[in-house]
Amino acid sequence: MSDVDLKRTPLYDLHVSLGGKMVPFAGYEMPVQFPLGVKNEHLQTREKAGLFDVSHMGQVLLKGEGAAAMMESLVPVDILDLPSGKQRYALFTNEEGGILDDLMVTNYSSEAGEVLYVVVNAACKEQDIAHMQAHLPEGVELELLDDRALVALQGPAAGEVMKRFCPETADMVFMDSRHLSVEGIDCFVSRSGYTGEDGFEISIPAADAERLCKMFLDQPEVDAIGLGARDSLRLESGLCLYGNDITTETTPIEASLIWAISKIRRNGGDRAAGFPGAEKILGQIETKEFATKRIGLLGSSRAPVREGTALVNEAGEVIGKVTSGSFGPTINAPVAMAYVDKAYAVLDTEVFALVRGKTLPMTVSRMPFIEQRYYRG
Amino acid sequence: MSATLKFAKSHEWVLDNGDGTVTVGISEHATELLGDVVFVELPEVGATTEAGNEFSLVESVKAASDIYAPVSGEVVVVNEALEDAPETINESPLADGWIAKIKLADSAELEQLMAEDAYLATIEE
Numbered sequence: 001m002s003d004v005d006l007k008r009t010p011l012y013d014l015h016v017s018l019g020g021k022m023v024p025f026a027g028y029e030m031p032v033q034f035p036l037g038v039k040n041e042h043l044q045t046r047e048k049a050g051l052f053d054v055s056h057m058g059q060v061l062l063k064g065e066g067a068a069a070m071m072e073s074l075v076p077v078d079i080l081d082l083p084s085g086k087q088r089y090a091l092f093t094n095e096e097g098g099i100l101d102d103l104m105v106t107n108y109s110s111e112a113g114e115v116l117y118v119v120v121n122a123a124c125k126e127q128d129i130a131h132m133q134a135h136l137p138e139g140v141e142l143e144l145l146d147d148r149a150l151v152a153l154q155g156p157a158a159g160e161v162m163k164r165f166c167p168e169t170a171d172m173v174f175m176d177s178r179h180l181s182v183e184g185i186d187c188f189v190s191r192s193g194y195t196g197e198d199g200f201e202i203s204i205p206a207a208d209a210e211r212l213c214k215m216f217l218d219q220p221e222v223d224a225i226g227l228g229a230r231d232s233l234r235l236e237s238g239l240c241l242y243g244n245d246i247t248t249e250t251t252p253i254e255a256s257l258i259w260a261i262s263k264i265r266r267n268g269g270d271r272a273a274g275f276p277g278a279e280k281i282l283g284q285i286e287t288k289e290f291a292t293k294r295i296g297l298l299g300s301s302r303a304p305v306r307e308g309t310a311l312v313n314e315a316g317e318v319i320g321k322v323t324s325g326s327f328g329p330t331i332n333a334p335v336a337m338a339y340v341d342k343a344y345a346v347l348d349t350e351v352f353a354l355v356r357g358k359t360l361p362m363t364v365s366r367m368p369f370i371e372q373r374y375y376r377g
Numbered sequence: 378m379s380a381t382l383k384f385a386k387s388h389e390w391v392l393d394n395g396d397g398t399v400t401v402g403i404s405e406h407a408t409e410l411l412g413d414v415v416f417v418e419l420p421e422v423g424a425t426t427e428a429g430n431e432f433s434l435v436e437s438v439k440a441a442s443d444i445y446a447p448v449s450g451e452v453v454v455v456n457e458a459l460e461d462a463p464e465t466i467n468e469s470p471l472a473d474g475w476i477a478k479i480k481l482a483d484s485a486e487l488e489q490l491m492a493e494d495a496y497l498a499t500i501e502e
Contacts, residue, residue, distance in 0.1 A: 033412065037412055038412055038413060038437070038438040038439055039412070039413035039438050040413070042438070228412075228438060228439055229438075232438055302415065302460070302463065303416045303436065304415060304416055304436050304438075304441070306440075326438060327415035327416065327436065327438050329413075334416075356418070356434070
């Protein structure tokens, strides 16, 4: 794709003024890092707070009676019983049980009517919107919120900072979502994120985004963070990247995302099945018959093991492949996610990464690699 | 500005130790391009280097980058301190962050390297 075709978020000018190194990402010009650098941005977010521009992601409203039922027909997740003001992680699946995308669904219904707010990945948003459009029942309307920015304020200081601008956020817990006025700006605020830390995702009208972000960045605890640190933060926290760790070739069960499949949608549940690929996915839960599984790996040497690296057993036979890998600045060791033959998907198993002709030992490890610190009240 | 260091276009520096060996590292500019170094794959002592060929590798949080040998010869010492403290490359690229010492096969190769001001001019291009 030529640079001419790249889109810019409402925060582009701010990134450039802050010295952000802009790179193409999912069709947008996005900051991969700021002068602080990837490692320090990572540590800043873990120690204080970081502000991330995620406006490239797709924001959509589904409005009208039947919106929740429609969403429920596309994901293996309980959407009908999602309380108003709550957010939930979901997966669009295909008929083969593969994953089309992962997404966040928020119930913003009120007496005025049924409303779902949906956030999908940037690289998948056109396909996801078409997918939802194709399943829209009569009476449900899809509204693309391309006039809104989306930012994430993440880190142990995020709660304190947010409270200064919007005291109503103080009693929100992980996955709570509200329409709130932040410094007089009409925002959708959820207490969630993609770093493993406490924090908020804030949807802001595009025209007000830069002003609000500058107010956040003026706080002593907050620095701007680029995509580089966003990736190492999510990886250390065991969170999947769509396109790497989950794809149409992986089912939620193979992806170790069984926790994301609501009990009520599984066999024996009141609303079992009724989503694309249900037979395959629910069958894998019952039979446990599947070949490969997503696991976490911790490196024993200091060499980072990158995506695409082959994994072998002691006999040198290929038993898997790394799907995401980097050096974890907080855990201070190489971290990776990989798919391995199920026989090796056992904690503390030693496997070997083939890196530049060497075999580097890695240990199958529990994810998240570092403790998640969500605010649960 | 260093009068004694010479540079390769591929961003390595060379210090002539005057005893037939040179010390090799990477330039400050290279460390800025790389970002925070988290791992250095050191060459093996005794390994043969050929000017222009890869002889070491440096990984940042972002990506891996090959380091090219600025001269031909034999690796006689490697900076083992980088194994536990790879960040030294960022903190002191032209001194404590050296990578290896190489016994020169052909001292005439040093003539082909650039003085620091000439090297810095190539960066600005």
